[in-house]
Amino acid sequence: MGSHNSNNRAPRKAALFSPDRYRPRHAAKPKNLGRIGARTSVSASLLMMSVAGSASPLAMASGSGEAAPPAPAAGATPVAGTVAAVPVLGPPSTWVVTTPAPVLDIPAAVEVAAPEPVAVETPVAEPAPAPPPAPEVFDTTGDPIAGWINEAIRVMRAQGVPVGGGDVQAIRTIIDKESSGNPNAVNRWDSNWRAGHPSKGLMQCIDSTFNAHKLPGHDDIFNPVDNIIAGVRYTISRYGGFDGHPGLKSIRKGSGYRGY
Numbered sequence: 001m002g003s004h005n006s007n008n009r010a011p012r013k014a015a016l017f018s019p020d021r022y023r024p025r026h027a028a029k030p031k032n033l034g035r036i037g038a039r040t041s042v043s044a045s046l047l048m049m050s051v052a053g054s055a056s057p058l059a060m061a062s063g064s065g066e067a068a069p070p071a072p073a074a075g076a077t078p079v080a081g082t083v084a085a086v087p088v089l090g091p092p093s094t095w096v097v098t099t100p101a102p103v104l105d106i107p108a109a110v111e112v113a114a115p116e117p118v119a120v121e122t123p124v125a126e127p128a129p130a131p132p133p134a135p136e137v138f139d140t141t142g143d144p145i146a147g148w149i150n151e152a153i154r155v156m157r158a159q160g161v162p163v164g165g166g167d168v169q170a171i172r173t174i175i176d177k178e179s180s181g182n183p184n185a186v187n188r189w190d191s192n193w194r195a196g197h198p199s200k201g202l203m204q205c206i207d208s209t210f211n212a213h214k215l216p217g218h219d220d221i222f223n224p225v226d227n228i229i230a231g232v233r234y235t236i237s238r239y240g241g242f243d244g245h246p247g248l249k250s251i252r253k254g255s256g257y258r259g260y
Helices: 002-016 033-052 057-063 144-158 165-179 207-213 224-239 246-253
Strands: none
Touching: 144 165, 144 224, 165 224, 165 246, 207 224
């Protein structure tokens, strides 16, 4: 009997600490705890969807405690008859919230009107002045006497003296016979010398003859150009030209040159 009583006490002690002992009799025993937990898990998943803005069915499955299928490897070819895996949205602790880049308010480019072309007047180049004419050449011999004769003829022509290239040979003959081409020659043996006024220069003019027939600015009796000018003007004034010159007339007659 003692053993029978001990066996009956153990179940009674366990009943004393059973939760059902203190539950009101009219309260129903919860039979759907598993369903309530599942619904709570689904509600949490829906909350995650509302926070993130979107969620895949796999993420919802993950939130309900079910294992999510593995994502396919990059570049893998899907097997026919299988459903392509959708990327899984992880738990909120793994989410990365990025701040959207600020929108720059870039003002529209201001169109600047192109400046109107300014007409540029191209200066008209003035024609270069014509070079002065080359000095007229009458004696082409090329020696110093030719240069003196040419210059003397140019000066006389500028002053209206009727002389030109046809007179070059006559002038050269007079110079050659009178002074042998020496502009400093002085005659110390003829009648003029004895009279006290010797002949001087290329064309052997005495002082009075030179001064009477020189041109302004040509006052040096020993200057070859000045002496030629005075000698030629004297010949034209006294003999009417070289045809009447006594020395040239004598040469043409074959008698030789005579002074004038």
